[in-house]
Amino acid sequence: MLRGGPPLARARSAILLLHGRGASAGDIFALGEEIAADAPGVALLAPQAAGNAWYPQRFLAPVAQNEPFLGSALGVVGGLAGEAAKAGLGHERILLVGFSQGACLALEFAARNPRRYGGVAGLSGALIGPPGGARDLAGDLAGTPVYLGCGDRDQHIPLASVEESAETFRKLGAGVTKSIFTGMGHTVNAEELAAVQALLRGLPSP
Numbered sequence: 001m002l003r004g005g006p007p008l009a010r011a012r013s014a015i016l017l018l019h020g021r022g023a024s025a026g027d028i029f030a031l032g033e034e035i036a037a038d039a040p041g042v043a044l045l046a047p048q049a050a051g052n053a054w055y056p057q058r059f060l061a062p063v064a065q066n067e068p069f070l071g072s073a074l075g076v077v078g079g080l081a082g083e084a085a086k087a088g089l090g091h092e093r094i095l096l097v098g099f100s101q102g103a104c105l106a107l108e109f110a111a112r113n114p115r116r117y118g119g120v121a122g123l124s125g126a127l128i129g130p131p132g133g134a135r136d137l138a139g140d141l142a143g144t145p146v147y148l149g150c151g152d153r154d155q156h157i158p159l160a161s162v163e164e165s166a167e168t169f170r171k172l173g174a175g176v177t178k179s180i181f182t183g184m185g186h187t188v189n190a191e192e193l194a195a196v197q198a199l200l201r202g203l204p205s206p
Contacts, residue, residue, distance in 0.1 A: 070105075097196060124188070131160055167179035
């Protein structure tokens with residue numbers, strides 16, 4: 001686990017940062033530092049997945065094939081969100097940010113645990129499960145801003161999955177912004193970084 005910024009009890013807001021497959025907490029932590037560079041009082045929390053992967057199969061595999069690893073990973077995210085809330089940060093002052101496999105995990109957590117969050121950013125990711133699969137999801141994200149960014153040449157994330165995820169989040173009551181970038185592969189660009197920074201600026205004051 002990497003932590004940065006003020007302790008949660010003194011923070012104005014928190015960003016939970018989830019790395020991709022084969023990457024590390026350090027990689028996504030560096031992105032978090034960029035996001036929060038001009039924002040005071042932001043606590044950064046970046047957990048490290050065992051073996052550098054949150055779950056073993058592709059995110060498109062049947063959900064059961066990624067258990068019990070997926071359930072464990074979701075528990076890590078829930079534990080950190082709970083820690084922040086216990087320290088006095090309401091969920092509306094917490095951003096969930098992930099790239100690649102971490103994006104899938106952040107999105108999946110929000111969809112399974114709907115409430116008002118400060119924001120959710122899935123960078124090159126989508127909800128977990130086969131395309132077109134029925135999802136038994138209920139609840140209300142109460143207007144939570146959800147940002148989905150992906151390249152149209154991303155070899156890992158089919159655009160159809162991004163579109164399905166956007167529609168699912170709309171049905172759950174989120175405010176969805178979707179950006180598909182022409183010619184971009186599996187990476188993060190400056191426009192996505194700016195979009196996440198805008199989410200951070202939009203968080204309510206303590």
